[in-house]
Amino acid sequence: MRRVAKDAKGRVTLTLNGQKVSGEAESRTLLTDFLRHEIGLTGTHVGCEHGVCGCCTVLIDGVAARSCLTLAMQTDGRTVQTVESLAGPDGKLNPLQDAFRTHHALQCGFCTPGILMSFTDYLKRNPDPSEGEVREVLGGHICRCTGYDGLIKAVLAAAKTMREAKGA
Ligand code: FES
Ligand code: FES
Incomplete structure (x- = not known):
């Protein structure tokens, strides 16, 4: 049986804040790290990384979810919304x-x-x-x-x- 290195990378493509984006993620990469480090959207914060504090919450297919408990790979083909999507294009607060x-x-x-x-x-x-x-x-x-x-x-x-x- 062929062994896959545990840090092998794959491509994740999702609709993020209304735009199709794509990036590399390891199988173990958390959605928080993917959003912040691979995509460069740092509005989603990381606190406990255990699903307790709630500061990493994003919407996945419209439903609130902890991005520290979600693997980036799990969002492939799905819709994710982060805090950056809330204000209007002119910066007007919702x-x-x-x-x-x-x-x-x-x-x-x-x-x-x-x-x-x-x-x-x-x-x-x-x-x-x-x-x-x-x-x-x-x-x-x-x-x-x-x-x-x-x-x-x-x-x-x-x-x-x-x-x-x-x-x-
Ligand atoms: S970082 Fe605390 S719930 Fe995700
Ligand atoms: S933790 Fe400072 S405003 Fe909530």
Whole structure:
């Protein structure tokens, strides 16, 4: 039987933030490292690398996922969305980002990309969450700076802005 070296490289091609991109990855390369080092998008942060802190959260086929628990190879042919996709091409913040700014939902900002991506997914599925539901989603993220109050206010305000924009 032919043995494949464990660090053999392969090509990964995916749709990233609406654009087809391609890069080299070893079979063991994490999606976090692929995004940051191979593609050069450093908005996705790396904290615990154990699926606990949530700062590496991205959307895979529209669903929030920990990129530190995903192999780059697993995203071949799939759609990935990172925090870089949220603002408009002119740099205009989207309603969720804007609410984070207004309600002081960040300090150092290390946890912020992951939280933004989690709620980008969650608010699509639940556009009118209760405070308790927002707290539950935030339970999947560790923020060492904000005390969480600003985060809760920001998410509830963003949800309201988005509902109003849709005329709901
Ligand atoms: S770095 Fe992925 S959950 Fe902490
Ligand atoms: S803003 Fe610093 S860890 Fe959340």
